[in-house]
Amino acid sequence: MPEQSSSTDTSTPTSTPTSTPTSTPTSTAPTPSTPGLPAGLTTRPLRTSDAHAVFVLMAAQEAEDIGQVAIEEADIVSDWAKPSHDLGARSVGVFEGEALVAYAELMGADRADTAVLPSHRGRGIGTWLAHWLQDLGRAVGSSVIGMPVPQGSPGDRLLESLGYHVRWTSWVLKLPEGATIPERDLPPGHVVRTAEPAELRAAHDVLEDAFLEWSVRERESFEDFEAATTGRPGFEPWNLRVVVDADGAVVGVSLVLVSDNGTTGYVDRLAVRRDQRNRGLAQALLVDSFARAREHGTSTSELSTDSRTGALGLYERVGMVATSTWVNRGIQLGPSGDGAL
Known part of the structure; x- marks a missing residue:
């Protein structure tokens, strides 16, 4: 999606x-x-x-x-x-x-x-x-x-x-049924787990800081994030995964949802704080997210990414394959609507 x-x-x-x-x-x-x-x-x-x-x-x-x-x-x-x-x-x-x-x-x-x-x-x-x-x-x-x-x-x-x-x-990518993503060791002191209620705002900040590096839009308010996340029908606490460092700070976030009538674990958002990248945290979050989804009855795993992120290669290297391709088409709005991006 x-x-x-x-x-x-x-x-x-x-x-x-x-x-x-x-x-x-x-x-x-x-x-x-x-x-x-x-x-x-x-x-x-x-x-x-x-x-x-x-x-x-x-x-x-x-x-x-x-x-x-x-x-x-x-x-x-x-x-x-x-x-x-x-x-x-x-x-x-x-x-x-x-x-x-x-x-x-x-x-x-x-x-x-x-x-x-x-x-x-x-x-x-x-x-x-x-x-x-x-x-x-x-x-x-x-x-x-x-x-x-x-x-x-x-x-x-x-x-x-x-x-x-x-x-x-944009591409929707799937992990073939039965396949697994290779595990990565986390840096010393780092742990992947379910986010605690008090960490919701920190998780929002990690996601927004990362997405706004390439997405040209206004910053999403915490209130909108909270309403759309914890207020989503069927949301359970385990859906929000975090990586915390040795000091207990949230440095990575994954929001994994169960979709397709319970058969698919879908990573809706995934982000790692800029100063913590290239240390295996994103891959560890993927492994954890899909594993937790399988524990809740799913058999396949999916996510989407787009050309602004540069992350397509990362997901392909861990064994995910593109199942559909989407384009975002836009038009510049002048007084008469003439002119396209």
Whole structure:
């Protein structure tokens, strides 16, 4: 699940405007300055009670595009639990009757996610959503927006045709069933274990410091991290792994989740403090994370990485293999939306 959420879609524009039910709140986003939606479709901002419908929608799109479902409903619920995310102002659902057939949302300054039901492609819905997101991005002061799509998918081709350029490439990697990652001895005094509740803030700092070395975004607040981590449906304390040094300081962190109906241990985030790198800590965290996941019933192990980190080679050297490739396509937002990254 590159960037923790997935998806986008394909379509071609039509010219019939959409209507919005008067019984639901109206999004703060402006009306897109683009051809409208097909007749019979309505829109409204999403609510937290829509999480399952969004999951079903995204799962259908992923099954069509990559032959498997990477997204989990818990991914959506945990994202929407972040105090900073105003779901009503940052999302739109497209409905046919009571059925959700497409959606889009913008989190933070530039991270967009969209999906269109495969049976509804080719009707201009994806194009409408792309322009809706651009208009929303301008309204909230974003200079660029982007979203992950499977490389070569209909969504990838649609965004390319709309002027979105590849910002980076991501890979989902799997440890083949039955394979193990070679163990690495830790430096003297270092230990890998479950994070203690009092170490949650230190774990957040290690993750954010490392990710912000290459990710151009605002620093995630501790409150958002806490809500999306410990507040994630199904979270258990063992999911958050840390390496502590001889002084008890957190110097490495791994967040490992159980996904795919309990069959896969998925490392959602992994980071080592800059001054502690090249000492085997990342590899020790991987060994520990996947071992703990196997203890909880999983049979396979996965993670994702992207071209900004330079970590692909590390994971390949310990025996992991890429199973899918994604691209993040973005577009620069000027006054008229012209110009792509």
